[in-house]
Amino acid sequence: MAGKTIQDINAKIKDGSVHVVTAEEMPDIVAELGPDGAAKEIDIVTTGTFGAMCSSGAFLNLGHSDPPIKMQKVWLNDVEAYAGLAAIDAYIGATQLSKSRGMEYGGAHVIEDLVAGKSIDIHATAYGTDCYPRKVLDTTVTIDDINQATMFNPRNGYQKYNVATNCSNRTLYTYMGTLLPDCGNVTYSGAGVLSPISNDPTYQTIGVGSRIFLCGAQGYVTGQGTQHDPTNDFATMMVQGDLKQMDKKFVRGATFHGYGTSLYVGIGIPIPILNADIAKATAVTDADITVDVLDYGVARRSRPVLRQVTYEELKSGMIDINGREITTSPMSSFHDARAIAGELKDLIQKGTFYPTLLVERLPGTGVVCKPMKQIGEQPTVADVMAKRVITILQGQTVENAAKVIMEGNFNHLPVVSDEDRLVGIITAWDIAKAVAKNKRDKLDDIMTRAVVTADTSEPIDIVARRLEQHNISALPVVDKHRRVMGIITSDDISKLVARR
Amino acid sequence: MKITLHVTPDITPRPLIAEVILETGALLNIDRADVKPKGGEVVIDVPHDECDRVVAAFKKRGATITCLKLPIIKDDDECVNCGACISVCPTGVISFRDDWSVQMDVDKCVQCGACVTMCPHGALTVGK
Ligand code: SF4
Ligand code: SF4
Numbered sequence: 001m002a003g004k005t006i007q008d009i010n011a012k013i014k015d016g017s018v019h020v021v022t023a024e025e026m027p028d029i030v031a032e033l034g035p036d037g038a039a040k041e042i043d044i045v046t047t048g049t050f051g052a053m054c055s056s057g058a059f060l061n062l063g064h065s066d067p068p069i070k071m072q073k074v075w076l077n078d079v080e081a082y083a084g085l086a087a088i089d090a091y092i093g094a095t096q097l098s099k100s101r102g103m104e105y106g107g108a109h110v111i112e113d114l115v116a117g118k119s120i121d122i123h124a125t126a127y128g129t130d131c132y133p134r135k136v137l138d139t140t141v142t143i144d145d146i147n148q149a150t151m152f153n154p155r156n157g158y159q160k161y162n163v164a165t166n167c168s169n170r171t172l173y174t175y176m177g178t179l180l181p182d183c184g185n186v187t188y189s190g191a192g193v194l195s196p197i198s199n200d201p202t203y204q205t206i207g208v209g210s211r212i213f214l215c216g217a218q219g220y221v222t223g224q225g226t227q228h229d230p231t232n233d234f235a236t237m238m239v240q241g242d243l244k245q246m247d248k249k250f251v252r253g254a255t256f257h258g259y260g261t262s263l264y265v266g267i268g269i270p271i272p273i274l275n276a277d278i279a280k281a282t283a284v285t286d287a288d289i290t291v292d293v294l295d296y297g298v299a300r301r302s303r304p305v306l307r308q309v310t311y312e313e314l315k316s317g318m319i320d321i322n323g324r325e326i327t328t329s330p331m332s333s334f335h336d337a338r339a340i341a342g343e344l345k346d347l348i349q350k351g352t353f354y355p356t357l358l359v360e361r362l363p364g365t366g367v368v369c370k371p372m373k374q375i376g377e378q379p380t381v382a383d384v385m386a387k388r389v390i391t392i393l394q395g396q397t398v399e400n401a402a403k404v405i406m407e408g409n410f411n412h413l414p415v416v417s418d419e420d421r422l423v424g425i426i427t428a429w430d431i432a433k434a435v436a437k438n439k440r441d442k443l444d445d446i447m448t449r450a451v452v453t454a455d456t457s458e459p460i461d462i463v464a465r466r467l468e469q470h471n472i473s474a475l476p477v478v479d480k481h482r483r484v485m486g487i488i489t490s491d492d493i494s495k496l497v498a499r500r
Numbered sequence: 501m502k503i504t505l506h507v508t509p510d511i512t513p514r515p516l517i518a519e520v521i522l523e524t525g526a527l528l529n530i531d532r533a534d535v536k537p538k539g540g541e542v543v544i545d546v547p548h549d550e551c552d553r554v555v556a557a558f559k560k561r562g563a564t565i566t567c568l569k570l571p572i573i574k575d576d577d578e579c580v581n582c583g584a585c586i587s588v589c590p591t592g593v594i595s596f597r598d599d600w601s602v603q604m605d606v607d608k609c610v611q612c613g614a615c616v617t618m619c620p621h622g623a624l625t626v627g628k
Contacts, residue, residue, distance in 0.1 A: 052620065177618050178614070178617055180587075185587035187587060252621060256620055257618065264620075317596075327586065327587040328586075329582075329583055329587035331620070333582040335581035335582075335600040336580055
């Protein structure tokens with residue numbers, strides 16, 4: 001069979017004879033008819049995904065005021081938008097937080113409210129020019145009052161996404177949701193069998209100019225997304241569409257507790273089945289898509305990979321990690337991904353949505369997603385810590401500890417065992433409290449035993465965050481035998497930061 | 501049926517719950533207790549048919565009790581059926597139906613609030 005063209009398919013949409021199925025229905029069809037048979041039978045496979053896509057936002061043109069203003073800074077409902085464009089153009093990004101409400105409300109919520117037709121308060125400031133004399137502007141608008149409102153998302157629709165868990169001993173609040181300590185839960189994202197790019201992993205039909213379903217409107221893929229990484233099957237897309245045509249159901253502001261805001265974006269992509277190869281690719285199932293489970297307990301760029309899993313395993317609700325069954329949660333909505341693939345199928349069958357011919361394919365293998373080039377060494381604990389640390393043997397009296405602290409003129413005194421291992425820590429404040437309560441004899445009764453520590457190779461930023469989290473001002477630095485190598489204080493870190 | 505016992509400093513020294521169990525013979529199950537020196541609350545699971553008697557027994561002793569009709573409330577307009585809340589719930593209240601929409605078996609809820617924090621869409625609130 002010679003294959004079909006987009007024109008053939010669009011002619012069938014016009015005369016109502018087009019045969020559309022969703023990517024969930026396709027695997028069975030290919031299994032039954034084979035790729036050739038399926039390519040003959042099926043014209044379009046619809047995909048869908050609905051999840052948090054942080055790299056999202058919208059360009060807005062507010063129309064000129066009188067007297068006119070060239071906005072230097074602008075806030076929408078107290079969320080700052082980027083105004084370094086022409087006079088009254090701005091870009092509102094999903095993750096920018098409200099000045100007054102913080103994480104509860106962000107750019108994503110502004111976009112949702114715009115789509116929902118709600119009023120948005122605008123405040124802008126400027127330096128004033130001969131052509132744009134105005135310096136301050138306050139007004140209230142709805143989406144109907146402004147000129148263009150164009151969703152423009154630099155990175156959407158990840159082909160698949162790594163899975164998160166947390167092996168550390170404290171709860172983490174991340175863009176993958178709450179991660180309970182000690183691998184208490186697992187979270188994942190992505191639509192698996194319905195994922196657009198997973199159904200066309202060689203980008204034969206998805207590329208520049210592909211018409212897509214974008215949050216209820218007809219939008220377009222405009223190019224590769226930022227961080228597009230075809231080499232590792234982490235392809236992404238840049239997309240745009242008219243905010244004014246969108247449906248609130250598929251544009252939803254979100255807050256990840258302790259992390260910030262993001263926008264749930266609904267994307268559906270039709271895959272025209274032009275040949276047997278494309279048909280075969282759309283037969284992908286949840287069992288065929290594998291992702292790494294990462295330990296978010298390690299706050300570094302390369303997080304340890306605990307194992308690999310398929311979307312089929314993730315969707316079963318439990319996965320095995322080191323011999324334990326752990327409950328999984330999706331962060332994206334498969335329910336709504338399905339609704340999107342279904343809605344797109346209806347639109348095509350009704351003759352109101354026509355797939356387009358690609359202008360250009362997304363770049364394939366050979367594109368490498370690089371880590372950041374950082375100049376200068378990242379300082380580590382070893383660079384900043386005090387290496388001469390006075391310690392005290394456990395079993396001594398509070399009195400003795402007080403003397404040591406007084407003589408040394410410092411605040412934190414690590415307590416060590418006979419084998420020179422760290423067993424506790426005592427501060428000047430602990431001693432003051434003990435004296436006030438008349439508990440002067442045994443040090444062991446008043447020391448803190450669960451000591452928070454650092455190791456020499458850790459980057460300063462990570463240790464600074466640890467100090468903040470535990471609300472303490474110093475950490476003993478220990479080696480792997482818990483021998484005290486040094487001590488690092490928040491003062492040392494502040495001094496270093498001040499020099500940077 | 502869940503009830504919340506509001507603990508105040510004046511009743512903390514008494515074995516209130518034990519007294520109520522002895523008096524009513526009801527099998528009470530403490531789902532969650534959050535009591536600090538200044539007071540707090542204890543969520544207690546009570547067999548349906550004994551609820552009235554148990555509540556009366558607590559009230560007789562001067563305790564403040566509220567009955568939780570709906571321990572956890574989901575706003576269906578905000579919920580996108582992602583299921584993010586599922587994995588943080590300690591008692592398995594939340595699950596997917598076959599169509600991937602989210603359902604709640606509210607009788608199991610102990611009002612820990614973990615799902616409220618997890619929900620990206622502010623769809624959940626703990627009932628009062
Ligand atoms: S508050 Fe939420 S997480 Fe906690 S028990 Fe109830 S449903 Fe589960
Ligand atoms: S996390 Fe929130 S939005 Fe997601 S299913 Fe639970 S209640 Fe619904």
